[in-house]
Amino acid sequence: MNEIDLSRRLGAEFIGTAFLLATVVGSGIMGERLAGGNVAIALLGNTIPTGAILVVLIMIFGPLSGAHFNPAVTVAFAARREISVRIGGLYILAQVAGGIAGMLAAHLMFEETLFQVSETARTGPAQWFAEVVATFGLVTVIFGSIKWRVEAAPYMVGLYITAAYWFTASTSFANPAVTFARSFTNTFSGIDPAHMPAFVIAQIAGALIAVTVGGWLFARA
Numbered sequence: 753m754n755e756i757d758l759s760r761r762l763g764a765e766f767i768g769t770a771f772l773l774a775t776v777v778g779s780g781i782m783g784e785r786l787a788g789g790n791v792a793i794a795l796l797g798n799t800i801p802t803g804a805i806l807v808v809l810i811m812i813f814g815p816l817s818g819a820h821f822n823p824a825v826t827v828a829f830a831a832r833r834e835i836s837v838r839i840g841g842l843y844i845l846a847q848v849a850g851g852i853a854g855m856l857a858a859h860l861m862f863e864e865t866l867f868q869v870s871e872t873a874r875t876g877p878a879q880w881f882a883e884v885v886a887t888f889g890l891v892t893v894i895f896g897s898i899k900w901r902v903e904a905a906p907y908m909v910g911l912y913i914t915a916a917y918w919f920t921a922s923t924s925f926a927n928p929a930v931t932f933a934r935s936f937t938n939t940f941s942g943i944d945p946a947h948m949p950a951f952v953i954a955q956i957a958g959a960l961i962a963v964t965v966g967g968w969l970f971a972r973a
Contacts, residue, residue, distance in 0.1 A: 772809060781939050783940060802917070817843070824891065870936065887957075
């Protein structure tokens with residue numbers, strides 16, 4: 753991957769994260785509009801596209817940038833010294849910018865007000881712990897896939913997020929760039945900006961725990 757120039761790697765992170773957010777926010781809007789008030793159906797309509805797009809994006813952009821699309825994943829790889837702090841910081845900027853672009857694109861496609869502030873409350877110890885668990889699981893899945901079946905990583909990540917939407921109390925944001933962008937959409941997938949920082953802290957904590965546990969679990973014999 754190092755032979756691929758940095759601009760293309762950052763472009764892959766920007767575009768990939770933009771499509772991820774367009775999918776998360778757009779499918780949330782579509783699901784809510786079509787569900788007739790049934791929140792479970794709306795959530796299902798939000799879940800399946802998100803897991804599916806992750807498989808596609810990782811397969812397309814993985815060979816370019818590693819397909820992080822997630823500051824928590826980038827922090828985890830930086831902690832393992834598999835990406836430099838400088839490059840990691842640039843990845844994170846591209847991811848956050850891409851997330852905002854994807855969220856705005858979803859608003860445009862569904863004729864929503866372009867700039868919004870979410871009023872959806874997502875807070876409390878149970879949801880914070882859920883974000884630690886969700887992000888720990890995601891990063892562990894990534895490390896395990898790289899260790900044993902790297903070619904299966906896109907499917908593993910997509911399936912994990914599909915499952916984690918439903919087994920975590922927070923619906924598995926597990927991504928600081930996603931969380932930040934979702935604080936500016938007052939639609940089905942939004943999160944109140946005041947509640948966003950605690951989610952981000954929990955996500956980074958989960959990623960760093962996964963680095964420690966994964967370093968032991970998947971260590972070379």
